[in-house]
Amino acid sequence: MANMTETESQNLPPAVIELLGVKKRFGRQLVLRGVDLTVREGRTLVIVGASGQGKSVIIKHMLGLIRPDRGTVKVFGRDLGKLGRGEMNEVRRDFGVLFQNAALFDSMTVYDNVALPLRERTGQSESAIRANVMEKLAMMQMEKAIDKFPAQLSGGMRKRVGLARAVVLNPKIVFFDEPTTGLDVNKSNEIYRLFYRSQQQLGYTAVIVSHDVPKIFKLADEVALLDEGIIQGCMPPDEFQLSEQPLIKAFVVETMGHLYSSDEEENGFYAQAES
Amino acid sequence: MIMRHLVEKLGYETLWFLESTGRMGLFLVRALASIFGKSFKFFPVVRQIHFIGARSVFVILFTGAFTGMVLGLQGYYTLRKFGSEGFLGSAVALSLIRELGPVLTALMVIGRAGSAMCAEVGIMRNSEQIDALECMAVDPYRYLIVPKLLAGIMVLPLLTAIFDVVGIFGGYLVGVGLYGVNEGAFFQGMYASVVWADVEMGLVKSLVFGLLLVWICTCKGFFLHLEQTGGFGAEGVSRTTTDAVVLSSVSVLVWDYLISALMI
Numbered sequence: 001m002a003n004m005t006e007t008e009s010q011n012l013p014p015a016v017i018e019l020l021g022v023k024k025r026f027g028r029q030l031v032l033r034g035v036d037l038t039v040r041e042g043r044t045l046v047i048v049g050a051s052g053q054g055k056s057v058i059i060k061h062m063l064g065l066i067r068p069d070r071g072t073v074k075v076f077g078r079d080l081g082k083l084g085r086g087e088m089n090e091v092r093r094d095f096g097v098l099f100q101n102a103a104l105f106d107s108m109t110v111y112d113n114v115a116l117p118l119r120e121r122t123g124q125s126e127s128a129i130r131a132n133v134m135e136k137l138a139m140m141q142m143e144k145a146i147d148k149f150p151a152q153l154s155g156g157m158r159k160r161v162g163l164a165r166a167v168v169l170n171p172k173i174v175f176f177d178e179p180t181t182g183l184d185v186n187k188s189n190e191i192y193r194l195f196y197r198s199q200q201q202l203g204y205t206a207v208i209v210s211h212d213v214p215k216i217f218k219l220a221d222e223v224a225l226l227d228e229g230i231i232q233g234c235m236p237p238d239e240f241q242l243s244e245q246p247l248i249k250a251f252v253v254e255t256m257g258h259l260y261s262s263d264e265e266e267n268g269f270y271a272q273a274e275s
Numbered sequence: 276m277i278m279r280h281l282v283e284k285l286g287y288e289t290l291w292f293l294e295s296t297g298r299m300g301l302f303l304v305r306a307l308a309s310i311f312g313k314s315f316k317f318f319p320v321v322r323q324i325h326f327i328g329a330r331s332v333f334v335i336l337f338t339g340a341f342t343g344m345v346l347g348l349q350g351y352y353t354l355r356k357f358g359s360e361g362f363l364g365s366a367v368a369l370s371l372i373r374e375l376g377p378v379l380t381a382l383m384v385i386g387r388a389g390s391a392m393c394a395e396v397g398i399m400r401n402s403e404q405i406d407a408l409e410c411m412a413v414d415p416y417r418y419l420i421v422p423k424l425l426a427g428i429m430v431l432p433l434l435t436a437i438f439d440v441v442g443i444f445g446g447y448l449v450g451v452g453l454y455g456v457n458e459g460a461f462f463q464g465m466y467a468s469v470v471w472a473d474v475e476m477g478l479v480k481s482l483v484f485g486l487l488l489v490w491i492c493t494c495k496g497f498f499l500h501l502e503q504t505g506g507f508g509a510e511g512v513s514r515t516t517t518d519a520v521v522l523s524s525v526s527v528l529v530w531d532y533l534i535s536a537l538m539i
Contacts, residue, residue, distance in 0.1 A: 060406075063406075063409075063410050065406055065409060065410070085414075089412035089414070092410055092411070092412040095410055095412075097410040099403045099406065099407060104404075105399075105404055106402075106404075120314075120411065120418070121411065121413070
């Protein structure tokens with residue numbers, strides 16, 4: 001990013017989220033030591049790194065759930081640290097979030113979970129809400145489970161309902177916190193396909209925190225490595241995998257080894273997603 | 276070295292106490308402010324009235340009846356020593372209306388509904404459901420806390436009134452039915468001695484206790500993740516729920532004394 005020419009930077013989509021020198025301490029532990037990161041409109045940014053490095057903490061800063069000790073978090077050019085509760089809610093109206101365990105409301109049915117943002121934030125009639133909810137549930141292939149409660153769903157189904165809820169208001173940015181944690185290979189592939197398809201249809205910007213390397217690289221426009229509390233590099237996945245930066249190289253070797261995916265596998269994945 | 280450790284520990288505990296007290300104060304202010312916010316919905320309040328109030332009626336009837344019966348029993352033996360059995364009605368009624376009614380009702384509701392509210396909100400915090408609400412731009416104070424707070428304030432006086440009436444009837448059964456105290460003396464004594472100020476004291480107490488128990492129980496659950504001893508997991512929820520029940524019960528007793536001292 002630093003050695004980008006002026007013409008190249010002019011061609012880039014505008015930044016929707018910017019983290020500038022973000023530092024965060026929990027008790028005696030300094031988790032973020034000065035994170036600089038930019039998320040651009042319509043792109044998919046994947047944040048990778050070892051467990052406990054603070055990847056989810058970065059997402060929580062972007063969502064305004066945590067305030068930085070130092071530094072600035074800007075969303076659509078607005079400094080989240082300077083926003084009041086009402087203004088923060090205005091910014092959050094453009095967010096959708098898929099939490100690690102989907103965070104579905106366990107006392108509500110699948111339908112009510114997905115309808116909740118519409119009921120609370122829009123003045124839509126119940127018939128309009130129903131049409132919207134059913135459309136999003138159909139997109140996630142969950143339209144037959146509307147009367148079930150979260151406890152009656154498998155992990156993968158819960159994630160799909162969580163994704164339907166995240167996109168029900170057609171948000172501009174969707175955050176994914178470890179979207180495939182606890183899922184087997186088939187189910188995590190399913191979640192990635194649904195993500196890919198919904199992003200193609202709705203055109204949202206995506207920020208994904210994931211351990212799922214190298215699979216997640218297929219979906220990324222940019223990959224950022226968080227290590228030792230700072231972003232060690234943020235670049236397209238092809239560059240990331242070939243980077244000579246020592247920490248990135250060590251991460252790639254450690255997590256991917258000989259598992260570089262073949263072109264055939266990659267083409268097959270996208271063909272399935274588009275079908 | 277030990278001295279330094281002790282001073283450090285004392286400082287840490289003091290700071291933590293100040294921080295958690297301030298957090299609880301701000302929680303109450305935000306919750307009360309959210310009552311007057313936009314798009315207030317009454318149905319969630321009705322649901323909480325059902326949960327806190329209607330589902331507590333049986334336990335209130337039961338404890339109220341036995342409290343009144345014990346008062347009748349003990350009151351009769353004490354008053355008989357002075358030949359004043361006729362005052363049994365006023366003794367039972369005044370004890371219930373001014374003190375035991377509001378306090379025992381609050382303690383029963385803490386045990387039945389307060390612990391459940393704390394655990395519910397705590398589990399929602401643990402499973403990121405509260406974060407999800409915030410990210411949907413849904414105010415968790417308005418959505419989660421306000422209905423409980425309003426229901427608590429509305430329901431406690433009603434439950435206290437039920438407790439008082441059933442308790443007086445329990446005292447009547449034991450005093451008049453079992454020990455043969457004159458029925459007219461029982462009710463006449465009660466009618467003559469209970470004044471509006473007694474009812475007012477009971478009402479004020481039950482309103483304050485309603486606010487207090489919902490505030491403490493929901494606040495402990497809401498800030499479960501910030502608990503000093505770590506609030507995560509099933510153990511964290513159970514520990515925080517126990518803390519909430521103990522703290523709200525003690526607070527009810529402390530405030531009972533304070534209100535009595537102010538209003539007497």
